[in-house]
Amino acid sequence: MSESKENKEGLLGSTSTRRDFLRIAGTGIAGAFVTLTLGCATMVRTRDGKSLKVWATPSGAMVQDPNLCVGCRRCEAACTVRNDGKVSAYVARVKLSRNLNYGVAGVTSAYAFADGQHGNFRLVAETCRQCAQPKCGDACPAGAIKADKKTGARVVDARRCVGCGACQDACPWHIATLDPETRISTKCSLCDGDPACAKACPTGSIKFYTWEEAEKLLWGADATSGASAVSGATA
Amino acid sequence: MSQIYGWTGKILRVDLSTGKTSIDDTMKYKDFIGGEGIGYKILWDEVPAGTHPFDPANKLILGAGPLCGSGVPCSGRTTIVSLLPTSPFHGPSSSHMGGYFSVEMKYAGWDAIVMEGKAPKPVWIRIEDDKVRIEDARWLWGKGIFDTMAMIGSQMGKEAQVAAIGPAGENQLNMAVIRTGTSHSAGGHGGILGAKNVKAVAVKGTGSVKVAADRAKFMELDKFMMSIIGANNQMVVPSSPQPWAEFSDRTSRWTGRPGLFWGAANPPVETGVCDPHDMQSVGFRTMKAVFDLGASAEKYTVRMGGCAHCPIRCHSQLKVPQLEKYGMDPFVSNTCVGWSGPRGVLYNGIKEFDGNGPDSSIVGNAIGTTLVDDLGVWCNYGQIGRDVKYLYTKGIFKQVLPAAEYASIPWDKLEKGDATFLIDFYDRVAHKKGEIWHIADGSAWIAQRWGLGDEYWDSKDNKLWTRGGYPVHHSNEAGAQVGALVSCFSNRDSQNHTHMNFIGSKLPIAIQKEIAGEIFGSPDALDAPMDYTKMNVYKARFVKYALVRGRLHDSLTLCNWMWPMAVSPLKERNYRGDTSLEAQFFSAVTGVTKTEAELDKDAERVVDLFRALTVRSMGTVDMRGKHDAMNKWIYTPDKDKEGKEIPQFTKGTIQMEKADLDLGLGMVYKQFGWDEKTGAPTKAGLEAVGLKDVADELGSKGLLPV
Numbered sequence: 018m019s020e021s022k023e024n025k026e027g028l029l030g031s032t033s034t035r036r037d038f039l040r041i042a043g044t045g046i047a048g049a050f051v052t053l054t055l056g057c058a059t060m061v062r063t064r065d066g067k068s069l070k071v072w073a074t075p076s077g078a079m080v081q082d083p084n085l086c087v088g089c090r091r092c093e094a095a096c097t098v099r100n101d102g103k104v105s106a107y108v109a110r111v112k113l114s115r116n117l118n119y120g121v122a123g124v125t126s127a128y129a130f131a132d133g134q135h136g137n138f139r140l141v142a143e144t145c146r147q148c149a150q151p152k153c154g155d156a157c158p159a160g161a162i163k164a165d166k167k168t169g170a171r172v173v174d175a176r177r178c179v180g181c182g183a184c185q186d187a188c189p190w191h192i193a194t195l196d197p198e199t200r201i202s203t204k205c206s207l208c209d210g211d212p213a214c215a216k217a218c219p220t221g222s223i224k225f226y227t228w229e230e231a232e233k234l235l236w237g238a239d240a241t242s243g244a245s246a247v248s249g250a251t252a
Numbered sequence: 253m254s255q256i257y258g259w260t261g262k263i264l265r266v267d268l269s270t271g272k273t274s275i276d277d278t279m280k281y282k283d284f285i286g287g288e289g290i291g292y293k294i295l296w297d298e299v300p301a302g303t304h305p306f307d308p309a310n311k312l313i314l315g316a317g318p319l320c321g322s323g324v325p326c327s328g329r330t331t332i333v334s335l336l337p338t339s340p341f342h343g344p345s346s347s348h349m350g351g352y353f354s355v356e357m358k359y360a361g362w363d364a365i366v367m368e369g370k371a372p373k374p375v376w377i378r379i380e381d382d383k384v385r386i387e388d389a390r391w392l393w394g395k396g397i398f399d400t401m402a403m404i405g406s407q408m409g410k411e412a413q414v415a416a417i418g419p420a421g422e423n424q425l426n427m428a429v430i431r432t433g434t435s436h437s438a439g440g441h442g443g444i445l446g447a448k449n450v451k452a453v454a455v456k457g458t459g460s461v462k463v464a465a466d467r468a469k470f471m472e473l474d475k476f477m478m479s480i481i482g483a484n485n486q487m488v489v490p491s492s493p494q495p496w497a498e499f500s501d502r503t504s505r506w507t508g509r510p511g512l513f514w515g516a517a518n519p520p521v522e523t524g525v526c527d528p529h530d531m532q533s534v535g536f537r538t539m540k541a542v543f544d545l546g547a548s549a550e551k552y553t554v555r556m557g558g559c560a561h562c563p564i565r566c567h568s569q570l571k572v573p574q575l576e577k578y579g580m581d582p583f584v585s586n587t588c589v590g591w592s593g594p595r596g597v598l599y600n601g602i603k604e605f606d607g608n609g610p611d612s613s614i615v616g617n618a619i620g621t622t623l624v625d626d627l628g629v630w631c632n633y634g635q636i637g638r639d640v641k642y643l644y645t646k647g648i649f650k651q652v653l654p655a656a657e658y659a660s661i662p663w664d665k666l667e668k669g670d671a672t673f674l675i676d677f678y679d680r681v682a683h684k685k686g687e688i689w690h691i692a693d694g695s696a697w698i699a700q701r702w703g704l705g706d707e708y709w710d711s712k713d714n715k716l717w718t719r720g721g722y723p724v725h726h727s728n729e730a731g732a733q734v735g736a737l738v739s740c741f742s743n744r745d746s747q748n749h750t751h752m753n754f755i756g757s758k759l760p761i762a763i764q765k766e767i768a769g770e771i772f773g774s775p776d777a778l779d780a781p782m783d784y785t786k787m788n789v790y791k792a793r794f795v796k797y798a799l800v801r802g803r804l805h806d807s808l809t810l811c812n813w814m815w816p817m818a819v820s821p822l823k824e825r826n827y828r829g830d831t832s833l834e835a836q837f838f839s840a841v842t843g844v845t846k847t848e849a850e851l852d853k854d855a856e857r858v859v860d861l862f863r864a865l866t867v868r869s870m871g872t873v874d875m876r877g878k879h880d881a882m883n884k885w886i887y888t889p890d891k892d893k894e895g896k897e898i899p900q901f902t903k904g905t906i907q908m909e910k911a912d913l914d915l916g917l918g919m920v921y922k923q924f925g926w927d928e929k930t931g932a933p934t935k936a937g938l939e940a941v942g943l944k945d946v947a948d949e950l951g952s953k954g955l956l957p958v
Binding site: 061084085086087088089090091094095097098099101102103104105106107108114115116117119120123124128129130133134135136137138139197198213216217218219220221 | 307321323325352355356359398401402405408409411412413433434457458459460461462463467470471474479517518519529532533534535536554555556557558559560561563565569571581583585696848894
């Protein structure tokens, strides 16, 4: 895990965060003032009177390389054993199972040539992007999703989660998942800096990347791993 | 109900005749572990002797065990139990498939699905967690398995896992499969689903398998397992010299090495050094494409695939663009006999055909696999090819097929090794055209139908093990009497790799013998290849171990193509594995603490129940004479170039000796507490493993040995 990113709290952790913040706020940063600090997220009030939560930059995110993935789903098992004491594909924070057969797009008439086991064998696991401005966290009515102080990961505080599923609906990739057995939301916490999925992967397909690297991989500009277009970026 | 770990606690029962579903309690079957054990108990209790496999009164159980879905390495298998159509007495049998089906079934909340009765019209069964619906299959009936799965996926959601039959199953071929995923087939029970009018079972689960153990401890156990696991079939020596390895053996399935790639990946992926201490390379070590299909398969390999929660990827997933010439999709996947069985019909091998040049073999393999995986034909562990060879070369087809039919078959392609013969052949078989399709009745039935006599059974080339109509599967070539005797007790090919996952490890024989000594009491339990000695009690213990662990794995459900872990690739462990790992994982996952010996005892109960089912099916206690009797070729001495007999137990021959095998059978019977004369379970023996009700019923039918 990148040491250099660990303590970068506040608004200006990276150019991306600042850029996104400026876009979302629709105004100059000089006009904002801090009203409340929530873990590593910060509530600000903009010059035009809007209230906005601004998030610390995460240290990084998990990214899977579909070219290396062999579809064993050990990532999902390790994720849920470590975090939930049980094994579940649906709850796992690495979303491979749902794309295993027919890819992210699902069954199409050209399924035999599309992603997935029944197609071209390309296996895409969607992972949490630890978004600069996470829609899950912004949507949570209970303030249960916060940036972890150590890793910057956007994590669910189970004590505050009310089980409404707003995070799951809000996430464009539906990564956050309401556990149907506990009625508590789950999402990638980066395992406190020691991700279980990466350790369990038998081909090194899923790895932790610093936020800059992850951003390039997940948002389509492939610069670091040699992987082809990765994850839900193509969805 | 208190929290159950490992098992889900529920069995789904589907009465197809009435359309009603109900829930049964798994825990009443816990003495039989899960999967195969539960299946046999249900067969014993609920399916009367003499039932025809295709009769509505027969039941079919799709089963998983307590470790399935828990993430334990190599735990993704499904065990199917029912009566077996190819068996001449319709005996009980299990069939097995890998993939992801049983894991999804567990997450939907079910340890097993029991199907009984017969639907009035074609249906498929839709399971979404605890919601079960019987759906109209009129649009699916007649379709190949690939399109069937896609149509169900489009209705139910892309994550649904499907087990389905093709036209072969619909047409109630004895040799039909139930298939899941892209390449995982369970042989022999497809026709039963067809007879029940069930095209497919599809399942989606949002639940979980609960793990009892402390999370960190469970993850530690997984880490340990990952350090001692080998390549496919627990081969722990690489095929080429590597910096970390003391030994190498070019026949090993540990084929990953520097310079060998998944050549059709984009970009190509190097399999590399695969040091066993590097957990992130475990998935590269079994580069099965080049092992199964030859060096030219490298450039066609997209990657290696396999089953849920298994780090050893034994299914080669290829892009073979030439398939499009034959109207097939270019992506094809399988492993081992999934390749060699279907194309084995081309008994002269695959020669260059149809402009496919030197890669004709790859193209031919891919055509065969694609055909049987879509049509759902079972190869009876490769027997279909040997049967074609025998029937054609001996002129029997010419006698038994109507002249017009015989003339319509492109035999010239068969002789020339042109793989397009397979397209014609499997179409006739799967769709029951003419007379030739009866080849899929299975060997025991064609012997009756086409009047094949002793020559057929006793031919060494035919490799038929008993008159039960099934072939060798790691038999006398594998550990002498150990493999030979392991092969006698099932009603199909023995499907037992317990012994192979040890003696096939590729470790030097001296080390293997040391380890055999530690497990079975003497290094004499294991002979060096092609250098056999007479039967002894340690070999009998090895046979019992192989049979017991086979049932254990198919009940837990773990993959018997990897487990048990008797050996490891680690020099620092002196290449020892850990045979207590099944018990350690069982205890960790279920919270029910069992020692290795205790868990083996539970599995022995499953072996005994299976034996009792076979006795009841055959209606005789004479297992030695009527069931276990091996075909003559097995104990007929080979001849040298001068035509002189090579005596058994001389170096270089693997032929067995009749008296020695008879002695061996008795020694194995004794290990199980069965009657040494007949090989049938005894009253005392059955009661000792908690099967008093079974003993009572056999007693009432006069089926206990005197």
